[in-house]
Structure formats: structure tokens, C-alpha cells
Amino acid sequence: MKRIMCVVKYDGSGFNGYQRQPGLRTVQGEIEKALEKIAKKPITIHSSGRTDAGVHANGQVFHFDTEGAMDGCRYARAFKSLLPDDIFIVSSQEVDKGFHARYHGKIKEYRYQLSLNAYAPIRRNYTYFHPRNLDIEAMREAMAHLVGTHDFTSFCGIIDESDKVRTIFEANLYEDEGELTFQFVGNGFLRYMIRIMVGTLIAVGDGRKSAKDIPLIITGRNRKLAGLTAKPQGLYLEYVKYPQEVMEQTAFPFSGIE
Amino acid sequence: MKRIMCVVKYDGSGFNGYQRQPGLRTVQGEIEKALEKIAKKPITIHSSGRTDAGVHANGQVFHFDTEGAMDGCRYARAFKSLLPDDIFIVSSQEVDKGFHARYHGKIKEYRYQLSLNAYAPIRRNYTYFHPRNLDIEAMREAMAHLVGTHDFTSFCGIIDESDKVRTIFEANLYEDEGELTFQFVGNGFLRYMIRIMVGTLIAVGDGRKSAKDIPLIITGRNRKLAGLTAKPQGLYLEYVKYPQEVMEQTAFPFSGIE
Numbered sequence: 022m023k024r025i026m027c028v029v030k031y032d033g034s035g036f037n038g039y040q041r042q043p044g045l046r047t048v049q050g051e052i053e054k055a056l057e058k059i060a061k062k063p064i065t066i067h068s069s070g071r072t073d074a075g076v077h078a079n080g081q082v083f084h085f086d087t088e089g090a091m092d093g094c095r096y097a098r099a100f101k102s103l104l105p106d107d108i109f110i111v112s113s114q115e116v117d118k119g120f121h122a123r124y125h126g127k128i129k130e131y132r133y134q135l136s137l138n139a140y141a142p143i144r145r146n147y148t149y150f151h152p153r154n155l156d157i158e159a160m161r162e163a164m165a166h167l168v169g170t171h172d173f174t175s176f177c178g179i180i181d182e183s184d185k186v187r188t189i190f191e192a193n194l195y196e197d198e199g200e201l202t203f204q205f206v207g208n209g210f211l212r213y214m215i216r217i218m219v220g221t222l223i224a225v226g227d228g229r230k231s232a233k234d235i236p237l238i239i240t241g242r243n244r245k246l247a248g249l250t251a252k253p254q255g256l257y258l259e260y261v262k263y264p265q266e267v268m269e270q271t272a273f274p275f276s277g278i279e
Numbered sequence: 280m281k282r283i284m285c286v287v288k289y290d291g292s293g294f295n296g297y298q299r300q301p302g303l304r305t306v307q308g309e310i311e312k313a314l315e316k317i318a319k320k321p322i323t324i325h326s327s328g329r330t331d332a333g334v335h336a337n338g339q340v341f342h343f344d345t346e347g348a349m350d351g352c353r354y355a356r357a358f359k360s361l362l363p364d365d366i367f368i369v370s371s372q373e374v375d376k377g378f379h380a381r382y383h384g385k386i387k388e389y390r391y392q393l394s395l396n397a398y399a400p401i402r403r404n405y406t407y408f409h410p411r412n413l414d415i416e417a418m419r420e421a422m423a424h425l426v427g428t429h430d431f432t433s434f435c436g437i438i439d440e441s442d443k444v445r446t447i448f449e450a451n452l453y454e455d456e457g458e459l460t461f462q463f464v465g466n467g468f469l470r471y472m473i474r475i476m477v478g479t480l481i482a483v484g485d486g487r488k489s490a491k492d493i494p495l496i497i498t499g500r501n502r503k504l505a506g507l508t509a510k511p512q513g514l515y516l517e518y519v520k521y522p523q524e525v526m527e528q529t530a531f532p533f534s535g536i537e
Contacts, residue, residue: 032400077401107400142290142365143335143405 025093026084026116027100031077032107033253034146038074039081048072048108052083055103059096060089069126069261073213075253077147080111080260084122120267128190128262130206133219134255137199148200149255155226157196163225164192164203166235167218174242176221178213178250185211185242194222204259213250221248283351284342284374285358289335290365291511292404296332297339306330306366310341313361317354318347327384327519331471333511335405338369338518342380378525386448386520388464391477392513395457406458407513413484415454421483422450422461424493425476432500434479436471436508443469443500452480462517471508479506 029052037045041053049066056064068083091099093115100110134148137155144150170188177185191206203219221238224230230248238246287310295303299311307324314322326341349357351373358368392406395413402408428446435443449464461477479496482488488506496504 030400032403079399106403109398109400111397139369140367141337142288142367145290145364147401 022086022088022118023093024084024086024116024118024120025096025113026082026120026122027096027113028111029081029083030079030109030111031081032146033072033075033077035107036074038076039068039071048078048081049083051105051108052100055100056085058103059091059099060087067122069122069129070209072256072258073253075146076256076258077254078258081258082122082126082261082263084116084120086118117267120263122261125263125267126261127208127264128206129209130204130259131210131215132205132257132259133203133215133251134257135201135203135219135223135251137201146254149252151223153227155201155223156228157194157201157226159228159232160222160226161194162232163222163230163235164194166232166239168192171239172242173211173214173239175238175244175247176214176217177211177244178217179211180244187211187214215256216251216253217244217247217249219251219255223251224248280344280346280376281351282342282344282374282376282378283354283371284340284378284380285354285371286369287339287341288337288367288369289339290404291330291333291335293365294332296334297326297329306336306339309363309366310358313358314343316361317349317357318345325380327380327387328467328516330514330516331511333404334514334516335512336516339516340380340384340519340521342374342378344376375525378521380519383521383525384519385466385522386464387467388462388517389468389473390463390515390517391461391473391509392515393459393461393477393481393509395459404512407510409481411485413459413481414486415452415459415484417486417490418480418484419452420490421480421488421493422452424490424497426450429497430500431469431472431497433496433502433505434472434475435469435502436475437469438502445469445472473514474509474511475502475505475507477509477513481509482506 031048035046036048039048041047041049052066053064056066064085064087066083066085068081072078093113096113097110136148136150137152139152140150168189170186172186174185187207187209189205189207193204195202205215221230225232289306293304294306297306299305299307310324311322314324322343322345324341324343326339330336351371354371355368394406394408395410397410398408426447428444430444432443445465445467447463447465451462453460463473479488483490
């Protein structure tokens, strides 16, 4: 048995999200369909995490186990002719059997694209258009409050008893001629967390909320305190990083995934 | 009777081209469907020219006549809620009854996007991916031969007796980290002309043809001498410009369309 790890890019526009669902077109479903053709039997893949409908990935990671004799590095090419053109396997390699795409993926970067410029049809699935001025400095000040280890219950789309504590290592907002990029690097993100953070930051930029409200929203631990959930099409999973010690255990160590 | 001129952007990916065709989704068909709802009767629109399936527009121009009382400038907003999200009317205005989007559109700019970088699913409908090195300087040298007034029969996808003489005022090739933009400004372009020029320039960049071949390809007046027709998804109609004297005759003169 071999464990194979793949890095995959996809355009989320045409999928009902990442996770396999009967009768619906999903990223996992399409990859498993192609993998079944390669392996001649059904194989389940395990990703670093799900992405919602409409969300894109530039560096999602998944692994699977196979009895096949083919070299790990050859899967990327084998997938190429079998996958639809909105999914692209960037690389594949054999990893240690102890490697797990989800459990070991300890650093993730997401980006969110927001445009303050006029609507452009060719970018409608790839950017959230908000053609009004926003106070960028106030948004940056608000973002700084999100960095650190917090209970993010107020920024989570699901109400349950699970642990809502996460750490955001870095949060930046770049602006280039009305095109905003929100960058979040953390040890994991709750469901809708980035989109709710962005929705809240838009409220700060609009003046409906203030940067000083963010610490109160966090400590309030109540979804109603935060802003709206920003639309999915602006969101990109950029990469997943695995700790050096996990990668050193792999049969084919590598320095990073990016 | 009023004549209204509109500037429109569209994402060509989801259309069977620009021109109305029974039973097929086209740009003209969708705009006329929306216009019928505004005007309460069918109205034909007249564009600066057709674009092929998969080709995008950032500044296509069309006009139509109406008996409606509504101000010309209000059509853009009226269209907004009636058009699908892959068509966007940038502006609308009343123009002189002598104005014609096709006959008076005497300068057009097209751009073609080609990427030498690795395939990215989110850009598959907006760029042609050619992940191999090209000799940019040889391509620029070849492009310079296309500028001027020539019989472009060799670069036309249709064989008929019509006049194939066109003037290219400007042809530039920009390169930014493996992303190439071909810019062509001319007094009109034949069917597939830009895509055949780009296909021929790729052959020059690949070393299969030489820049010095271009004058011979032009004078040979034979489609077989030129290169392949590059894929439609990289092509954008950027703008159409109308002569100052035409615009000055309009009821609401404006300095330019860009």
C-alpha cells in the first residue's frame, strides 16, 4: 500500500462545493471518478478540509491510498486527461503512511478578493464586487484585532458544541487601484469564518461598525454580533503547509508545498 | 423616434457567439430579450460587429431605435435587472439618428491574452495557455510587419470575394512574468483575423516560422500560408472608437467611448 499526496487547483464556480454528494457535481466526486479510472477500483480521497460552493483553490491538498504500482509522481499526469478542465492536479508524490492531509495540515492561507471598481462580467465568479468606497485604514485596524488565538464563535456559521478556538497568525489587507485582497494565515478556519470576517470588515469599512467593535464581537461569542457572510466567489484556498517533521518522515521529503 | 447607443461588456464563455441565432444563447439574443421587456415590443439592436463564441468584450458598442419616452442615459440602469450577470451595459445615451454602430465604428482595439505559465483552472475561459517558451523578440519583429494597409486574405477564415484590405494602426506585444498581451488597433478586422495573426505569431515564437516570413504570407494571399487559428477564449474586444465628426453630430456629444 502506498499513500499519495496531491496538490490541486480548482475553479469552484461549477461545483456544489468540495465534498462528495450523491447526484451533485463536486470537486471530490470528480477527482474520485477520475481516480477510479486510474486505479480500476473506487478509492476515497482525504483533503485538508472542505471548501464551500463557489470557493476556489490554488493549493488544496488531498491524499489517498492505493495498491497500484505506479510511481506517486506520475499520478498528476494520469489525472490530466481524466479530469474536467476546472480541476488541475499541480503535483503528486508518495508520502509516508503516517501523513494525513487533514490532521497534519497545520497552516492554511486563504485570500478574499473584493473589487471597489465597476462590475466586470468576466470576473463575476472570481471577485466580490462592492462598488462603493471603503475606509481601508479602519479595516486594517479592525483586522489587527482578529490576529491571535481567540474563540471565533461569533465568526462561525455553525452552532454546535465543537471547539471554536483558532489562531490567526497573519491578517493583511492589500489595495491596488480599488482591488482589495484580504490575506488570512491561520492554523485552521471554522465554517464560513473567513467570509464572516470579511463581511464584518466591510461593515467597518462602510462605517456601520467600528474597528474598536471587533474585540467585543470576539468576546461576545455570538454570531449575531458579526457582519454578513461575504459571497463565496471572492474566496481562494491558497495553500496548506505541513510541519517540517511530518514532511521529513515521508518517503519523499520536500521542503514545502507552495 | 430616438436612437440610443450603448457600451456593453460581456463574458463570452457562456454564449454561442454574439449574433442572434434561433434556439441558441447569444449576446444579441439576450440583450434583445431584455430590451423587449423595457420597450414592450421587439427591437433589433445593431452592433459594431460580431464576436465569435467564447470571445469577450470590454467595450462592444450597439445602437437601437425606440419610440419610448425614456431618457437615453436611463437604459443602462433599466437593462441592469433584466440582463443575465454575464452581460453588463456600461453606459447608454441618445445619439444622432445618423449614427450607426457598425458603419461609423472606424477604430477598434482587440487584445489577446496568452499565458506561458502553468495551467490555472480559474483562467481557462479568459486566457489561452501555452506553457512553453516563445521568442518574444522574434514575435515583436513579426508583428511589426502586420502594421499598415494590407490585403489580409491569408489571415481570414472565410473564402469569398469581399474586400480583404484592412489597416492595422498599431500592434504591440506586452510581456509580464510569462503573461503575454497582444494589442491590435485597426480600422476593422476580418473573421478570425486576430486569432490567425496570433496563431501565426506563436509559430514565429516557436521557431516554426520566421519574422521574415510575414511579408511573404501577406503577399501570398492564401490562408494556408499563415498559422493556426488561436483559441477564442484569449480574445477581447476592448473598444470601438467613432470619428469626432460623427460624435459631434449627435444630440449628446461625448469625447470618446473608452
